[in-house]
Amino acid sequence: MERRAGMVVLATVGVLVGGALVLQSGLWVDLVGTGEYERGTVTVTEGEDTADRTETPVGTATTGTTVAVRENDAGATLATVEVRIADTGTKRYVGLSETDSLAPDEGMLFVHEEVGTHAxxxxxxxxxLDIVFVDADGTITTIHHASLPEPGDETLHRxxxxxxxxxxxxxxxANRTGVSVGDRAELPERVA
Incomplete structure (x- = not known):
């Protein structure tokens, strides 16, 4: 009887660990699917103001810009995203926290003064969110699939x-579009 209870506990722990890994890695998107999206490179070009495109006004929005991401250096365009630019400390701190939702082709581009390790x-x-780190030359260096904190959890994962x-x-x-580490984001001159 004790052996059977131990096996049940071990199996339950295995299922929970496996589920956590699938959620954290973003593999759930491949399993469940998320609809049809354009694949390709992300290119950034200057555009119109997009501050009013979400339900909640975003105090951090400056002017709208399109970012395009390409597969490696000269590959096909994987995706394009309309972004708001967060280029000051205050705008970076607030980020998307005052936004209720984003359309599939919307996001925010955070611009730091120099290359470094940021959290x-x-x-x-x-x-x-997917949080995509991009080097000064446009190379994608890291992609995180960030979950919302559990209700009541005051700890913020970095x-x-x-x-x-x-x-x-x-x-x-990133999973929908095929964007991965090593791909290139095309950035406009005004933020590069």
């Missing part, structure tokens, strides 16, 4: 990466 947290967020830019988009975006 992002899910402070006051309403939805999970998502760290090296780069000068950080692109935040809906969680699962």
């Amino acid at each position: 992002y947290v899910m402070r006051n967020m309403s939805f999970p 998502y760290e990466g090296r780069g000068k830019y950080v692109l935040e988009v809906n969680r699962g975006w």
Whole structure:
């Protein structure tokens, strides 16, 4: 009887650990699917103001810009994203925390003064994110699939990466579009 109870506990722990790994890695997107999305490179070009495109106004929005991501250096475009630019300390701190949701092709591009190791947290967020770190030359260095903190959990998990830019988009975006580490983000001259 004790052996059977031990096996049940061990199996339960295995299922929980496996489920946590699938959720954290973003593999759930491949299993469940998320609809149809354009694949390709992310290119950034200057555009119109997109501050009013979400239900909740974002105090951090400056002007809208499109970011495109390409597979490696000269590959096909994997995706394009309309982004708001967060280029000051205050804008980077607030980020998307005052936003209720993003459309599949929307995000925020955080611009730091110089290349370094930066950490992002899910402070006051309403939805999970992919956090994509981009080096000064546009190379994607790290991609995190960030979950919302559990209700009542005051601890903020730090998502760290090296780069000068950080692109935040809906969680699962990197999996849907095929964007991965080593691909290139095309950045506009005004933020590069």
